[in-house]
Amino acid sequence: MHHSDRGVQYASQTLRKLLQREGLTMSMSRKGDPWDNAMMESFFRSLKTEWIDTGYATEAQAQMEVFKYIEMFYNPTRRHSALGYLSPAEYERRYEAGQLTPVEVAARC
Template sequence: MAVAARGGDVAGTIVHSDRGSQYTAEVMKQACQRHGLRRSMGKTGICWDNAGAESLWSTLKHEYYYRHTFAYQTELVAAVDNWMNSYNTRRRHSAIGMLSPIDYEKSLTGALMAA
């Protein structure tokens, strides 16, 4: 989703994660290499270096997942995709000046382009 939203222009972007199997899998390694993404993983048992991501997953679980029931995996995948899109494009975040993550990123990119 991140690669598509940026038109494939993500080379050098850091993907920080925990050591979950989905992030350490060979397919993830290959996808990151294909798009020029740099992988970064925190140490086992240390959540502070990934506080933003931990907050995202906690918010998803408490505001959406625990409040809904899904009969099929495809329903769950579509629901998470829709929620994530809203979280990144419309939801304002106090930690980044009440902007959505996409608007915040655009403000940084715009500032770099102006410099």
């Protein structure tokens, strides 16, 4: 699933074909409803403010650094107010273990 706002770059035929070729479904927020994409906007704000972009020799190197930020810091360590000040990994672990009530889960969506 590839979710985005309705920006022209995300509605392009080129992107549609790429997503289709990769077997991904395109999803877009509703017109005039910025809350549809609030979680992704928050993630990218965090990425831009917390991740030190030092310039990279190759695209592959940049991709690896973003991957490390997500998998080594953001998911396992970074606490989120929207998740009751748990990291995404800890929230998911508790959810899978049945330690969150449906009300707690719904309140976070």
